[in-house]
Amino acid sequence: MFLAIIFALSFLFSSSNAADFCVGDLNGPQGPAGYSCKKPETVTVNDFVYSGLGATGNTSNIIKAAVTPAFSAQFPGVNGLGISMARLDLATGGVIPMHTHPGASEVLVVVQGTICAGFISSANKVYFKSLNKGDIMVFPQGLLHFQINAGKTQALAFVSFSSPSPGLQILDFALFGDDLPTDIIQETTFLDVAQIKKLKGVLGGSG
Amino acid sequence: MFLAIIFALSFLFSSSNAADFCVGDLNGPQGPAGYSCKKPETVTVNDFVYSGLGATGNTSNIIKAAVTPAFSAQFPGVNGLGISMARLDLATGGVIPMHTHPGASEVLVVVQGTICAGFISSANKVYFKSLNKGDIMVFPQGLLHFQINAGKTQALAFVSFSSPSPGLQILDFALFGDDLPTDIIQETTFLDVAQIKKLKGVLGGSG
Amino acid sequence: MFLAIIFALSFLFSSSNAADFCVGDLNGPQGPAGYSCKKPETVTVNDFVYSGLGATGNTSNIIKAAVTPAFSAQFPGVNGLGISMARLDLATGGVIPMHTHPGASEVLVVVQGTICAGFISSANKVYFKSLNKGDIMVFPQGLLHFQINAGKTQALAFVSFSSPSPGLQILDFALFGDDLPTDIIQETTFLDVAQIKKLKGVLGGSG
Amino acid sequence: MFLAIIFALSFLFSSSNAADFCVGDLNGPQGPAGYSCKKPETVTVNDFVYSGLGATGNTSNIIKAAVTPAFSAQFPGVNGLGISMARLDLATGGVIPMHTHPGASEVLVVVQGTICAGFISSANKVYFKSLNKGDIMVFPQGLLHFQINAGKTQALAFVSFSSPSPGLQILDFALFGDDLPTDIIQETTFLDVAQIKKLKGVLGGSG
Amino acid sequence: MFLAIIFALSFLFSSSNAADFCVGDLNGPQGPAGYSCKKPETVTVNDFVYSGLGATGNTSNIIKAAVTPAFSAQFPGVNGLGISMARLDLATGGVIPMHTHPGASEVLVVVQGTICAGFISSANKVYFKSLNKGDIMVFPQGLLHFQINAGKTQALAFVSFSSPSPGLQILDFALFGDDLPTDIIQETTFLDVAQIKKLKGVLGGSG
Amino acid sequence: MFLAIIFALSFLFSSSNAADFCVGDLNGPQGPAGYSCKKPETVTVNDFVYSGLGATGNTSNIIKAAVTPAFSAQFPGVNGLGISMARLDLATGGVIPMHTHPGASEVLVVVQGTICAGFISSANKVYFKSLNKGDIMVFPQGLLHFQINAGKTQALAFVSFSSPSPGLQILDFALFGDDLPTDIIQETTFLDVAQIKKLKGVLGGSG
Structure with a gap:
């Protein structure tokens, strides 16, 4: 008898899941709103999980820092969902150089170490502060900003963006x-x- | 002579900064898009930094877990910027019970421990997985989801939302x-x- | 002579109708914003009209109720237009169980009978009321809500959504x-x- | 002991409900996104229910028809929620004259009678059809459209809009x-x- | 050594440019958000430049006027970018007849001559004025508006729209x-x- | 008798005009979506017309150029309408230095002279070209761009933005x-x- 509910409602369930998510098909056509969606029946939990931010980025470079993105191009599960992430590793003396994200605001959380972070507004006012473990800071969309390891140890931060595809323009x-x-x-x-x-x-x- | 530039352009700088940010004035009128903006001249870097996620939440409760939000109500710097955060602490055996965020998608990053996280789609398909340190998972907007400490130690995660005011509806x-x-x-x-x-x-x- | 206008302006007319509508091609690639558009030259008035809500849903089931959707999957004419509908039939004693629409707000209008409808806010406040014929009620996006036949006769309501693809997550x-x-x-x-x-x-x- | 949960989570509940809804305060300042919000603590279920569409509109006029709106100005509960409604009454021979809604798409459902409804696209193509009880039709945003009682009895339709404030420009x-x-x-x-x-x-x- | 930066960051640069632009592929599938994107590697500066507004439109017609659009269909570089343009030429006595843009607001700047421009609001209030060279006027989305050459010489104006595909519905x-x-x-x-x-x-x- | 229409519909006209426009009240509270609206009854055509772009900007400065904005702060009529403008004057040798608009895409039309304009994408690809009178060029949101007088005479361009408040961050x-x-x-x-x-x-x- 309850099976009648299942019968009555089941067509809803199969047809309405387009609203829930649109895991990016990196090989399909792309539009202004993002990648085409993978067929829902091929989507698994692994499309919603990404392990690429688990390892420390390679900071053996001149900036002694690394940015590891989990944008829709790397993590297609966020396609169409208005959010994405990246991992920042800063060795001692490391710097994420002055940059902007043309399409997103950013929130940073310090997980390890001390980071001096800041941005510059359209009104040419500078906002910067030394952030400790657990501190978060928001960088409004499109403004020049930077992060500098202000401590004597390796620093780690995770940053989130208000777009699955925030862009990254490094000034230099x-x-x-x-x-x-x-x-x-x-x-x-x-x-x-x-x-x-x-x-x-x-x-x-x-x- | 360069001062002429300053003169010529300075009025732009003072008038255009409304586009950059709108730090919430929690006492002003609120509208569908969020809080009213603090006067730009009263805004300091401290409006963009929040330290309330720095301390471990109190998990001495029945769920052995704590959610500490940094939504626009707690962290007015994110008002109007399309993003916010929260901190999840899960003691051994801790659980963030089944819940939804009516107004945002969420990305979670595991900073410590092991967390079993999952969501249920409109098509009644269940997506869940055990996440380790550094793994991230996305939860599409408005769907029922949960997080369970799946390890034998305290777990810590940060979650970000695609809205400064994502809402939180805990099923129970x-x-x-x-x-x-x-x-x-x-x-x-x-x-x-x-x-x-x-x-x-x-x-x-x-x- | 007026033909000159036609000549001068006609290219506008053929090129600009993409802005008007995007009738969904259910077989084409799908993106975060919805289905691909049918070729405009193949679109007829029948793409904008749907008769699937005209018949009483089958309420011979345990909930004594039926939901008949006209989302973009059933009614591709609403694709991209920010709106859709559904029909609710509730036999005597019928119930639309506790559910959410992850991607849309809803307005309900009672066409026949008496319906007790309600929702629960993020603040755990309950809003419910008995609605009579002609009454309308709005259910904000993503919140748990329900409808119960509160009268002694068959009840009928039409509901509209602020999205062509609102999703439907029935709690049970x-x-x-x-x-x-x-x-x-x-x-x-x-x-x-x-x-x-x-x-x-x-x-x-x-x- | 469960009270501990309540204690731990209760501050969330009081602060996060701004995300749920923003019932319009018609006397407060208005912005591009709509009316200011009523204080949540003063909101009751009656803010989400509107009975103004329950009565037949007065069709004793030259168009033998009446439009009764439930936009945010009449029904402040829809403020900020992306949706609104109106009621159309057409006496025999009644006509809703050619008009547009500058800010919304519309879906119409016929509840009684027969209505000939149509719209004209930017490409100057005319889409019109005679709709019977239960039929629905969508009118894409901003296009000229009309409704005519095509039967020999009173007709009734409900229309929904993809905006709480769709506007209405009647050509004549x-x-x-x-x-x-x-x-x-x-x-x-x-x-x-x-x-x-x-x-x-x-x-x-x-x- | 700096090459290490290039190595470390270069994958970002190739993957993140989807956020920057989506030059329309007029032959690919189209969705509610616009045309599919051309492959970024095939995009050149010529995709972002359009010379079709450089010549005076043919005003040898009954309205003594011409509208030359640079919407996404003519100028695919604006696809997805929320903006487009058109050129208005009005010979002496020329008129752009009453029309609407269903999907965009418009700003007009007079480059040559004198133009009487106006619009009518939903409240049936008429706003019109004679504009001289350098004057700008805004026409809110979806409202009926017009432009008339009010001088004794050829007039020229450029108009911009808040959408790459604003639509154009000429009343007549x-x-x-x-x-x-x-x-x-x-x-x-x-x-x-x-x-x-x-x-x-x-x-x-x-x- | 027709007065009956007026009577029947007139309440619509007074209540629905909020949807049409929201002329900015620069002294009222400001929110994430822009300025508060002036009372509709105080709005005149002069709120929708701006003459501040009619005069040549003062280019007697080191960059031999001037930017004159008509953003919502200068031209409150565009508040909430998704569009704004500015005027660029470049004397011989004049340069609009490298800058971004954090919140908008831009379209430029050359009205006089020759301008070398360009932008740099997130992928570090440079797109620049010499533009002649009547040429238009689009600059995607948030990217570094510039304009240089490439001719031997004064140059004039009008630029439009996909936001009433695009912001302006000049790199230097x-x-x-x-x-x-x-x-x-x-x-x-x-x-x-x-x-x-x-x-x-x-x-x-x-x-």
Whole structure:
């Protein structure tokens, strides 16, 4: 008799789950709202779980830091859900250089160590503070911000974004890591040509 | 001479910062999009930093667990920014009971211990898995989900939400912790009256 | 001469109708914003009209009630338009059990009979009332709610949703109609194992 | 002992309910997202229920029809929830004249009688059909549409909108019921001056 | 050594650019949020630049005016970016007839000449004014509006929209340029049949 | 008799106009969605028209350029309408320095002269081109971009934004025009201290 409920309602259950989630099919067509959805019947719990943030990022580099993203491109389970994450590892002296996320606000939680984090508003006001374990800080969408290991030990933070695909524009790479002509950089940033050429050399830029 | 730039552009800087953020004024009028904004000139870095998630929540309770929110009501810096956080502490045997967030998707990252987490879709499919340190899991908006300490030690997780005010509806409190009449509960959940009355007794409900 | 207008403007008309609507192509790729659009030239008025809510749902079941949806999966004309509908039939004694719509708010209008409807807020406050013919009630997004035939005759209501794909999570099916393990249910809901097993038996659940 | 849960979680419940709803305070400041919220502690079930659509609208007028709205201005419970309703009464021969809703899509359900309803797309394609009891039809946002009683009896329909404040622009009132100068109307619609003056006379317009 | 940064961060750069833009692939599947995205590696600066608004539109027609759109269908670079443009040319005596954009608000800037522009609100209040070179005017979403050359020279304006696909419904074409039956027009607009037939004749309508 | 329509419908007209627009009250409370609305009865056409972009900006400064905004703070008529504008004047040799708009995409139309405009994507790809009169270019939200007078005459462009309050972060002012400490700039941008101090000197920064 209760089976009658099952019969009566079961078509609802199969048809309505599109509303719940849209695990990204990285090979399907992509639109302004994100990736196409995997067929619901092929989705498993593993689509909603990601282990790529479990290991310490490789900080043996010049910034002594690493950013490991879990955006929809790495973690398709967040596609369409308005949220994503990344892991920040900062060795002693490590720095996440000045950058923006064009499409999302960010919240950072310090899990280990001490991090000096800050952002600059449109009104050119600087907001920065030294954060300890358990502190959280929010960085409003699209503003320049940075994180610096302010302690004497390895630091670890997790950051979350208000978009599954927040984007990441690192200032130095945007200016010096591509083929943006030196004279355009000079004109639009007032930096000296020598400074520009020096950083282009280090960051692999041309032009 | 460069001062001329400052002069020419400075009015922009003072007028355009409304776009950047809207730190909540908890005493001002509230609208569908959130709290009113604090006057920008009174905003400091401390509005963007919250230390309330730094301490272990009190898990000396029946669920052996604690949820500590940093929603816009606790952390007004996230008002209007589409994101918020909370801290989950689970003592050995601890459980965050079955609940929903009516207004947000959630991503959880395990910082310590092992957590069995899961959700149930509209299609009545269950997705759950044991998560280890560093694993992340996403819970799509509005679906029933839970977290259980699956290890033999204290567990800690941080969760982020795709809204500054995600809401939290804990199933047992919704059903048994208020004055929802027993007969309505019985009719709409098929639970036995004895079961309902037992849980109402424990959770402080009436009716 | 007026033909010149037609000539001048006609290309607008053929290119701009993408903005008007996006009738769902249930066989095309699906994205976070909904189904792909049918080619506009194949769309007819019948794509915007649905007759599936015209007949009384089959209430010969244990809940003596039926929900007939017109979501984008059944009525592709609403795809992308932010709205959908469903029909509720409640025989005498009929009940739409406790449920949520993870992705939409709902408005109900009573067309026949008397319906006791209610919802529970995140603050565990219960809002319920007996509604007569012509009364409307709104259920905010994602909250647990229910409808009970409170009269002595068949009742009929139409409900509308703020999404073409609101989802539907019926509490009992979510808990007892799938393979969610009994011990997880017990831990996360505080229900007695006997109660869980009884309802799993009735609703076809396992685990 | 369970009281400990209540203690531990109760602050959540009081602070998080802003996410659930925002019943409009018609006297408070209004913003782009809608009315300010009533204080949650003053909200009762009556804020979520509206009886104003229960009575037949007065169709003793030239259009032999009546529109009775339940927008946020009449039914503040829908404020911020992305949905609203209205009631359409059409006496025999009644007509809801050509109109648009600038801010919402609409779904109509016929409850009594037969209604010929239609809309015109940006591509100047006309979609109209005779709808019987139980039929539903969707009208995409912002497009000109109309409803005509196509039967020999009184007709009744309920319409829902994808916004709590959809707006309503009735073509004839927009053109002829205000002080839009006759020459501007003539130039922008190609209507004859005599026709314009005739309708201005009937609809109370000047200019 | 800096190469290590490049190595460490480069995978971010290739995977995260979906957030930046979604140049429309006019041949791919279309969804409610717009066109599918061209493959990022095939995108060049020419996808973001459009020269189609550079030439004066052909105003040798009865309205002595021309609208040249740069919506996503003509300028796929704006797909998904929430903005688009069009060019308005008005010869002496030219008129952009009464129309709406169902899906966007509009801002107009006068570049040459004098334009009388106006709109009508839902409250049937008329807002119109003569605009000179450099003046801007905003037309809220979905409302009837018009532009008339109010000077003695050619006029030029650029208009921007809050959507890549704002739609365009020209009142006269909607009513008289298609096969909407005369009796329906008469019933829903109160226009005289003779007037309707006259304009249908001029605008190429039938029915 | 037609007066009956007026009577029957007039209450709609007075109550529904909130949906049309929300002219900003710069002195009222502000929320995440923008300014509070002016009382509709005090709104006139002048609230929707702005003449502040009519005059050439003062380019007698070091960048030989001027940005004149018509954001909601200057032009409250756009509040809540998802769009705004600005005027760019570039004298010969003028430059709008590298900047972002954290909250909006932008479309630029060249009205006079030749402008070299470009942006840099998250993937560190540079898109720039010389634009002539009538050319338009789109700059996706939040990305670094610039405009340079590439001709031998004064240049003029109008830019539109997909938000009434797009924000404006000029890179040099963000880095060198405030009190961001030199060592933080050095660590997060890899610029030489001498370069930083030089630009701080010119732009009025301290720290």
